[in-house]
Amino acid sequence: MNYILFIIKAAFEDFNRNKMKTFLTSLGITIGVSSVVLLIALGLGLKAYIQGQFDTFGTNNLYVIPGSLSGGFSGGPPTTQLFDDKDVSSLKRIPGIANTIPVYEKYMKVEGPVTTKTYQVTTSSEEIFSTLTIKIQYGTLYTKSDVAKGAKKIVLGPKAAEKLFGAASSAIGKNATINGSAYKVVGVFEAKGGGSFGGPSIDDAIYMPVTASLSFNPTKKYASIYLKVRDSSFITPVKKEATTVMSKRYKTDEFSVIEQTELIKTINSIFGVLNTVLIAIAAISLIVGGVGIMNIMYMSVVERIREIGIRRAIGATKKDILYQFMAEAVLLSGLGGLTGLLFSWIVILFLQTLFPAYIDAPTIAIAIGVSSAVGIIFGVAPAKKAADLSPMEAIRYE
Amino acid sequence: MINLSHVSKEYKLSGESFFALRDVSFEIKEKELLAILGPSGSGKSTVMHIIGLLDNPTEGTVKINGKDVSKYTDNELSLARNETIGFVFQQFNLINKLTILENILLPTIYTRHKLTFDPKTRAMELIAKFGLLGKERSFPNKISGGQQQRVAIARALIMNPKLVLADEPTGNLDTKTGNAILDLLEKLNKEDGVTVVIITHEPDVANRCKRKLYIRDGKLYTKSDYTV
Numbered sequence: 001m002n003y004i005l006f007i008i009k010a011a012f013e014d015f016n017r018n019k020m021k022t023f024l025t026s027l028g029i030t031i032g033v034s035s036v037v038l039l040i041a042l043g044l045g046l047k048a049y050i051q052g053q054f055d056t057f058g059t060n061n062l063y064v065i066p067g068s069l070s071g072g073f074s075g076g077p078p079t080t081q082l083f084d085d086k087d088v089s090s091l092k093r094i095p096g097i098a099n100t101i102p103v104y105e106k107y108m109k110v111e112g113p114v115t116t117k118t119y120q121v122t123t124s125s126e127e128i129f130s131t132l133t134i135k136i137q138y139g140t141l142y143t144k145s146d147v148a149k150g151a152k153k154i155v156l157g158p159k160a161a162e163k164l165f166g167a168a169s170s171a172i173g174k175n176a177t178i179n180g181s182a183y184k185v186v187g188v189f190e191a192k193g194g195g196s197f198g199g200p201s202i203d204d205a206i207y208m209p210v211t212a213s214l215s216f217n218p219t220k221k222y223a224s225i226y227l228k229v230r231d232s233s234f235i236t237p238v239k240k241e242a243t244t245v246m247s248k249r250y251k252t253d254e255f256s257v258i259e260q261t262e263l264i265k266t267i268n269s270i271f272g273v274l275n276t277v278l279i280a281i282a283a284i285s286l287i288v289g290g291v292g293i294m295n296i297m298y299m300s301v302v303e304r305i306r307e308i309g310i311r312r313a314i315g316a317t318k319k320d321i322l323y324q325f326m327a328e329a330v331l332l333s334g335l336g337g338l339t340g341l342l343f344s345w346i347v348i349l350f351l352q353t354l355f356p357a358y359i360d361a362p363t364i365a366i367a368i369g370v371s372s373a374v375g376i377i378f379g380v381a382p383a384k385k386a387a388d389l390s391p392m393e394a395i396r397y398e
Numbered sequence: 399m400i401n402l403s404h405v406s407k408e409y410k411l412s413g414e415s416f417f418a419l420r421d422v423s424f425e426i427k428e429k430e431l432l433a434i435l436g437p438s439g440s441g442k443s444t445v446m447h448i449i450g451l452l453d454n455p456t457e458g459t460v461k462i463n464g465k466d467v468s469k470y471t472d473n474e475l476s477l478a479r480n481e482t483i484g485f486v487f488q489q490f491n492l493i494n495k496l497t498i499l500e501n502i503l504l505p506t507i508y509t510r511h512k513l514t515f516d517p518k519t520r521a522m523e524l525i526a527k528f529g530l531l532g533k534e535r536s537f538p539n540k541i542s543g544g545q546q547q548r549v550a551i552a553r554a555l556i557m558n559p560k561l562v563l564a565d566e567p568t569g570n571l572d573t574k575t576g577n578a579i580l581d582l583l584e585k586l587n588k589e590d591g592v593t594v595v596i597i598t599h600e601p602d603v604a605n606r607c608k609r610k611l612y613i614r615d616g617k618l619y620t621k622s623d624y625t626v
Contacts, residue, residue, distance in 0.1 A: 006507050010496075017495065310491045313452060314553065315480020315508035317473050392452040395491065396443075 028289025029336025045357030096234035112164025309394025329379020337371025405458035484554025
């Protein structure tokens, strides 16, 4: 124990004497560890963000979307407008479904009194608000009768209202021009958050009755159909029945009926693979850092051959010398790892103002473990070289 | 105490072999003050390395207290160097980044057995005994050569070894300081009963010892048959 403390103390005294050398040597590990930790934190944050986004969409939902999920989810908004009212009415008949909501989405130029900007306009029935748990803040939501009449009314997300009209509260009753037609703002809903880093946020959404969109969706096709089931026990039977209903008109690879959890899982697995690849690339810098440590340790052995000889002459065993140099490499690398962890923690604190990035205990354990392992792996060869020196030759080394 | 029997040491350099020692046999008795005298390149350092268990002979046996050390493992050799032998070198061989006190304490760090003394107390006793009080927190390069050699002797003595091996202990010192160091080694032998072996090329230094062995071209001579 005494000896272990001694070599740790000696190593730190050495680092203190050669501050610049220590800093530069461990910098590689610092960069490597912070890259890996930041990417893990971003991955974790992304997962939390996706979960959060889906949570804003409410629960007990099924989605009928075009294309097949097996063999990979294509990602991004679906471009094929496949479904129509016939599908909606067939699905409505399935027992256990509370709401059947057709959705058509299109990116459109929206002209407000303050600014003109491109927004994703979602056309749907009034049931979409309860399905996505959207609550009104100013004005009202459009109603069933608005949908029946094809009233040119829109409900805005708070961010969109603020951008187009200057303030969310002042948008009510005013008009916005979409595709050459004027649409009256009847309501602005409560902020739901999300959508950092330029990603779409529900707060930027614009909703209008599906019947008011004939000017830009003349054939009344839908990109997807949301199915809100009565409770979670209906998810499996409704999913099965919806698949049967849809199979009557479409080939099995032309549509998918998916659960929210399935969608989250698929998205997470895609981002998971992407994140793993990025972490693997970042881990290369750890290897480069390790090589840097190895190089310095080899130099250190050569510089200290005589010291090794003195230590051997007064009773140090090969193992003592091996442990001494290994400890130095591991501490050097561990120090780099801790600095990297500290640095990434500061960056994450900053990132958290924009994005729910975070580090958990396993990430900290991985960072410390990996940096120490790098020290062991790249420190063992120089340490062995030091330990294998002949005491007689080492002590005579000039 | 230490017995060398028909010890030879052969080195191979660039394919050519030469003998640093040839058939050397002698005994170092307990509590004796012995000088091994020889010119540069005579093989006296090789003798010291072999006695000090820093090197193995090519032929012959080395026994310490009757035990053949050729069969010792690295750990056993290290233990013997740590507990039985204290080294004093011409170049002092102190570790410059450690303080005087840390240098003296260094052998106690590598011990495998529980110490029967408090290392710090013993180190401070040696520091006081060798007139180094007040220097314990200094670094070796901040003190004089004579003081450095006294630190080296203190380090050699901290584990209470039976044998002190001094390789040209006065080689880097002026005559007055060198004599003081020799006085110290002589006193250790006389008063504390430590076996002291001094390896030197200076007859004056060797003359301070009761017994002298002469070495030239790797061969050992007694006084009668040694001619310069």
